Amino acid sequence: MSAHAASPAADRALLAEETRRYHHFITLALWLAVITGVEIVAIFLPLAPWVLLLGLGVLSVVKFFAVVLWFMHLIYDARLLLWLFVAGLALACATFTALVALFSFDRVDTLWFG
Amino acid sequence: MAHAAHHAPVADKTELPPERSDIGLLRPDRTTGLLDWLTTVDHKKIGILYGAFAMLFFLLGGVEALAIRTQLAAPENAFISARTYNQMFTMHGTTMIFLGVMPLSAAFFNFLVPLQIGARDVAFPRLNAFSLWTFVFGALALNASWVFEVGHLAGWFRDFAWYQSLTYTDFAPANGWFSYAPLSGTFGQADAALHAPRFTGVGTDFWIIGIQILGVASLAASFNFIVTILNMRAPGMTMMRLPVFTWMTLVTAFLIIFAFPAITVALIQLMFDRTFGANFFNPTNGGQPILWQHLFWIFGHPEVYILVLPAMGIVSEILPTFSKKPLFGYPIIVFSGAVIGFLGFAVWSHHMFTTGLGPIPTAAFSLLTMAIAVPTGVKIFNWIGTIWGGRVRFTPPMVLSLGFIWMFMLGGFSGIMHSAAPADAQQQDTYFVVAHFHYVLVGGVLLGLMAGLYFWFPKIFGRMPNATVAYVASGLVIFGFNMAFGPMHYLGLAGQPRRTHTYQAGYGWEDWNLVATIGAFVLGIGVFLAFANLAWTAFRGRRCESDPWDARTLEWSLPSPVPAYNFAQTPVVATRDAWFAHKHGGPKVGALDDGGPAGVHMPSQSWMPLLASAGFLIVGLAVPMMAMGIPHAGWAVVSGLGVLFLGIWLWALEGPGGYQLVTPAATPSPAPAPAEAAR
Amino acid sequence: MSDHAAAAPTSTGIDHKKLIMWLFLASDCMFFGTLISTHLLYRKLYPTGFTDAEGHERFIQNLFDIELTSFSTFILLMSSFLMALAVSAMHKGQVASFRRNVLGVIAFGLVFLGCQVYEFTHFWQKGLTIQNSVFGSTFYVLTGTHGTHVAIGVLWLILLYFYSFTGRLRGHGGALDVEVAGLYWHFVDIVWIIIFTVVYLVEYLGPNGIWGAGLPLS
Incomplete structure (x- = not known):
């Protein structure tokens, strides 16, 4: 083909x-x-x-x-492949950074606002 | 890569000589009847099977819903026990989402996407069959829990040692469709057999393995569809000429491949907690049950858009057809769909406002949730803009689509209400939330999918559903639905909690609960009537022409039912809504010089996807049986995995095969040169 | 895009198999992201390690053997290098070179798995189990899932090695099959690059680890 x-x-x-x-x-x-x-x-x-x-x-x-x-x-290789992979990677990084942050800053209100 | 055909092209696959695959087994290419359906790799047949199974499970989920509503019809009712009630609402939610709506959407993906993009099949036909059978077997494994539950209630297992040593005897899942830890998990220290004490019986294990298997099916199908849409478009079918349904399929498939891994891992973790005494969600050893909520909703919120976007795509095809106008603002609709999909990943914690995230995260997730209303509203205005000034024909699909817009909008309004965290704190776990998401999922998704069924049934079977019955059914569905779920807004704000087996008289909930129950039965009758009409149509309906609606996209250019090879010649597309333009003085749909007596390449049928999926059925049954303590069930798990790997290995070894199917020669009349179609 | 559509066998010019593998890898980022973040957030929450069967508090720095992990990391990186050479050889049609390189990859993959088996038994003997701490659960499930990925990759490459003798790997299709397997293998390698840093190396920052245990080492 x-x-x-x-x-x-x-x-x-x-x-x-x-x-x-x-x-x-x-x-x-x-x-x-x-x-x-x-x-x-x-x-x-x-x-x-x-x-x-x-x-x-x-x-x-x-x-x-x-x-x-x-x-x-x-x-x-084709640029499309790079974008596809970066999409998954970026989404994973953003989601799980947010998740770890949600668990790590327990006292976010008192930390930031005294 | 396609192998050269070993035989001369044939007009029908039954004329093929017997052919052996690379591993020496007879290829099931020439089969008919049941064997043909079991081994098919034809996306149209797979789509029909998806649809048939989905509708069956839809009815099952409906019966479960009616059991819930009957129990709640009167205060302190004892129609079903509290335990059965928990099992009913759990299996109702799980069944409707994973076995009803998602596979029904998958039925449309399968049947329509290759036809809409001018392709002859999906990119990986055998993988497609694997997705189908994995879904079917996962669904059977999940529902096998009911068999065990019935066996328990009937006392079948009384004499068995494993049964006598069970701490809990709830065999059907009863944790809700989200199975929140720690209820679904463990507590305390693990014993020498690596088992920590649990809160629930093996129903939860059925749920975990069932959802895991269904996830495999969804993931495999989504990879397949993304490749198909990106890679197999006909010449001239640029991305911005794709039908909106295909676009929404693409967005949905991306949502699935990015959302499902989170639940896959969460299920593995929960399974390790229950099976090997791990501590992911075990509070005794420092596990944080709230992590389950986070992981579940990282999957669960995109899942909501996985359910609704296909229905939006369907409606975006139906409205232009029956308004005789192109879709208003096509690029904006496509872009909004993608934005909804993207934002869907950034709002998961709005399901957890009452868990005490702190003001900053709560405010952030609140704002992002409100932001989703923007692209959704844009879509609704575009749909209205499509109908505006059009020559509207109120056919059954159009009536259902208009119902979709209206009902979905109402669900959206209550959604905006609880995107505000303070309001949500009042509404959390009340019937107000039940009202909200049923307006989105029944008023939105179910009406959209029913509209799609009535719209494409003439294409799928070449037969027209009875319109009178369809109107009556649509009326019953829309009326019954509002009667069932409208009062729940009031009940929720009046304080009636969700997932509660019964309630006492005197809170002012009695009347509206009874109304809701009557409405649920009207809705049930309507859905049953609508499905029965379709089932009758599939076999006995009045035959109709290939394009009865004067529709717009490529699938309507084909005969009904669509021949195995789809397109006798690969179409060449010059514009959006190519078939409508072709019929009404716009650029013609061209054709490549393929097919004809030389034939087109067809993929060979195969037993291997079914075999590999059967491994999942064994695993899906054996894992909960292992949790029950049934002797040797562990070996059954291993043998199930063995069957799975054997199936995949033979699949790789047998080779793709293939044969040439003769198609009608190109009709000389309106076929311009492909060059005309470029750009 | 449409310019290529008529000439190329696919609309994007990318082979189906390569595209689906990249989609799978993009999806697998979410998969490993979930596992790694589970490990990290618990590590942050409970900085002091775990308590063994005798009730002694154990510290992760004393548990880990950074020399062994560095060795297995190096092995996996080099297997990735050999895999790149194997793919390159197939593109040039040099089947003998492909076989040599892919045998190297398989051997290195097995060495890596051997190191992991040794590591797991070693940790288990030191008292870290999947049941006695959250750290045990997240560590074993994360690295074990990665190990399962490696094992699947090894099996896949062994099949490809045998296929190179049966003629199934001839021509463009064969080179593509090897390339797709290679993509999978490299991905498993880059996941390990992340795990090596965020699970192992960061434990060594400062005398008491990055997680701020503030407790003496014992």
């Missing part, structure tokens, strides 16, 4: 593209290993917890999106 690019030139272009991605994957894998190493070392450093928390948050978000964009091809 699907029309394949049959010409040798198209095949070569496809192969070149795959090879380019292959190198991206290797670079990315190295970076992921480095970031994980940094995370593990960081938690034992005498830094203020909020600095570490922020740092760990940023690093894991970086790892998360690195895998989503490159390993899962979203950066190469």
